[in-house]
Amino acid sequence: MKSYQYLLIIVLSAFVIILVVFHFGDIPNRHNNGFVRNYFPSAISKVQEAGFQDVLYDIVGSTARCIYVTTATPGEILEVSRNQHDGTKRIKIPFFARFYDSLQLGSLAVKIDSPYVYLFAENKPAIAKTTFDSTLFEVRILPPGPFTREAMVSNDCFILRKIEPRLTDQVFVRYDLNTGLLKKEDGISQIYGDGGVVSDGQLHFDAATGKLYYIYFYKNSILSFDTSLHFLARYSSIDTTSSFHISTAxxxxxxxxxxxxxxxxxxxxxxNDVHNGLLFNMSTLKADNETDDFFSDHSILDIIDLKNGRYLGSIYFPAPNGSKPSKIMIAENKLIALYTHSLIIYDLHLHPDRQDQ
Amino acid sequence: MKKSISVVAIAALLAVGTAFTTKSQTGGWWNVYNPIAGKTPGIYFGTADQIKGIWCPGDNNVICAYLISNTSVVIKKP
Structure with missing residues (x-):
């Protein structure tokens, strides 16, 4: 065989190897994901949009009258009226500067159950309770180990996802602000020993069912448990990603x-968010019956019945300039979608028995 | 001489192939943290530190790291 033939074989082999690596590489949404979506017809309509110069972080509470949003400015909350004509009010969290400095509260999460404001100093770990009118200020220091997720299940009672130093992982605990009692879960979380990074997710409490739901970020599992920290069920989101799509070390x-x-x-x-026994979840995965353009131009929420884990259908709304919400909240038949510089409210018209097929 | 040419040709081919693969991956991946307005979302490749540096800032509320030196601290964004 002549030398140029060797060269040709090597060149072709290199091409083949590159193509094989490219074809079988783990690239989300380049191949079919193995599921399809059905859509509820006319399920959503925009009713209000508010734009801001601020960088918006989180929806931390809502009432029938307004929505509370945290921004990149520490200690500041926007009170966005549900009535467009009333505008937006800036609120400074009472005592914030004082206890932020003195307690060195890092990774601070906020929840508002008007008139109460709860500050979760996740790394301290501590919980502070105050009011808008500054008439109350209480701080509770928790046992060692940061927490990363919190859900309020009743007045002054919280379910937290908290580091258990013995396990080097996070478990669910119930903490009562009045009694200071902390109860640990038994057998809800799987332990991976990496500080809870791989099993990170979002924790929600549904007042309608009285249950808690934990939705993993990196795989399709959903855990359900009650306020006494008894495991109830494990469901899955619509996609087929049953193993973690992240590795830690x-x-x-x-x-x-x-x-x-x-x-x-x-x-x-x-x-995602839960409301009235339904999970509204935005997946990053494109269904096999969606085009690339449709998927990138819309935000899509899959709705799952949390009584049995059954997929009911999906709703979609435009992704302005290609951006998708960083947070959603479902409240009183409304979908509140938070973006970096705007908040959009949609009316929901859901009829779970009707879908586009 | 022929061997040198072969090695150079293969190296050039691999470089082109790598660039091609990386470019294609960037276009096809879904970046959940920093979607670029008006463009197909992309993803970033790099070492763990680079990935952490790129992915930790932003508005999503995920755990980036759990520091275990000295005192235990969770790094979460924002």
Whole structure:
């Protein structure tokens, strides 16, 4: 065989190898994901949009009259009226500057159950309770171990996802602000020993069913348990991603050791909320019956019946300039979608027995 | 001489192939953290530190790291 033939074979082999690597690479949405969506017809209509110069972080509470949103400015909350003509009010959290400095509250989450404001100092760990009119200020220091998720199940009673130092992982606990009692779960969470990074997700309480739901970010599992921390059920979101799409390990950097992701964190369930026994979940995965353009131009919420885990259908709304909400809240037949610089409210007209097929 | 040419040709081919693969992946991936207005979302490749540096800022509420040196601290965004 002549030398140029060897060269040709090597060149072709290199091409084939590159094509094989490209074809079988783990690239989300490049191949079919193995599920289809059905859509509820005329299920959603826009009623209000408010734009802001601020960077909006989170929807931290709502009433029949307004919606509370945190911004990139520490200690500041926007009170966005549901009546467009009333505009938006800026609120400073009472005592914020004082206890933020003195307690060194890092990773602070806020929840508002008007008139009460709860501040979750996740790394301290501590919970502070105050009121808009500054007549109350209470701080509770929790046992060691940061927490990362919190859901209010009744006045002054919270379910937290908290580090259990013995396990180097997070478990669910119930904390009563009045008594200071903390109860740990038994057998709800699977333990991976990486500080809870791989099993990170979102925790919701549904007042209608009295149950809690934990939706994993990186796989399609949904856990259901009650306020006494008894495991109830495990469901799955519409897609077929049954294993974690992220890997974690210890990384050492300048003398600091940390558990973090060592592969791209491929989020599966991006944002979600529960309401009246229904899960509204935005998946990052395109259904096999959707085009690339449709999927990138719309935000799609899959609705799952939390009584039995059955997929009921999906709703969709436009993604302005290609951006999708960083947070959603379902309240009083309304969908509230939060973007970096805007908040949009939609009316929901859901009839779970009717879908486009 | 022929061997040198072969090695150079293969190296060039691999470089082109790698660039092609990376470009295609960037266009096809879904970046859940920093969607770019008006463009197909992309994803970033890099070492763990680079990924953390790129992915931790932003408005999504995910755990980026759990520091275990000295005191235990969870790094979460925002």
């Amino acid at each position: 210890i990384v050492n950097n300048s003398g600091t050791a940390a558990y973090t992701n060592v592969t791209p964190a491929n989020m599966i369930n991006r944002v």
